[in-house]
């Protein structure tokens with residue numbers, strides 16, 4: 001979705017909320033927003049959410065309602081995260097037989113959605129309505145001087161997403177169905193935009209993450225020019241053993257990676273579970289996910305009209321409220 005005609009003084013881009021509604025209220029207040037008639041507004045600014053409003057936290061429904069009200073009232077935008085995608089996909093056309101590959105795909109999403117489904121269990125109609133609303137929201141946002149996507153800006157995949165309802169691609173039933181099938185273009189669009197680039201670990205190697213899940217892939221940077229080793233591109237909280245960090249990338253590995261150029265518009269992402277004090281990755285890339293929920297921070301970046309990003313523009317609250 002392209003937004004070039006907003007009459008505002010600036011935007012407050014907000015990282016993964018993950019059900020931390022109380023922290024979100026506190027952050028909005030610190031940014032100068034006020035709640036009027038159940039909608040948080042700023043007299044001259046708008047908020048932009050990078051996605052992942054649901055799952056993990058304890059006030060998921062409150063967080064979702066708050067964000068939806070802001071978007072519907074025109075005081076915020078939402079770009080979908082992989083968790084919203086999971087919720088939409090999980091619930092879509094669930095009558096397929098259990099042995100059909102799409103149903104298998106949907107069932108694998110369940111473990112991520114348990115807390116959300118639990119909070120909505122006595123609000124079924126509201127949940128269905130929320131899912132229908134999420135399907136109308138975009139997978140990426142482009143403003144005149146900056147961009148927002150949950151995990152990775154890949155021009156090819158962004159173009160494919162935009163070709164369908166101006167980036168609100170989940171509105172399209174066939175896109176949504178195909179996105180649940182490995183190897184299709186919609187599957188690649190969703191994976192790339194909402195989960196980023198990754199590399200498969202060498203044959204037989206796996207890594208057990210802090211979340212206890214065993215993986216054979218690592219999340220990677222999509223902005224590194226001419227990387228040589230796994231260590232050059234690793235971008236996730238779980239470390240690799242030293243000898244893997246120094247391992248050379250093969251030509252095939254390099255083909256899987258991307259390079260977001262230094263001259264591109266500033267880009268905001270969430271998704272990556274950062275730790276510590278928020279700072280920019282580069283003067284045109286900032287990640288706003290600082291692990292809200294797990295005693296991390298809920299982070300915003302106050303974007304004005306400037307063409308570059310600065311550490312001084314971050315604001316945050318502790319999200320272990």
Ligand SMILES: [Mn+2]
Nearest residue numbers: 016052271289
């Ligand atoms: Mn997230």
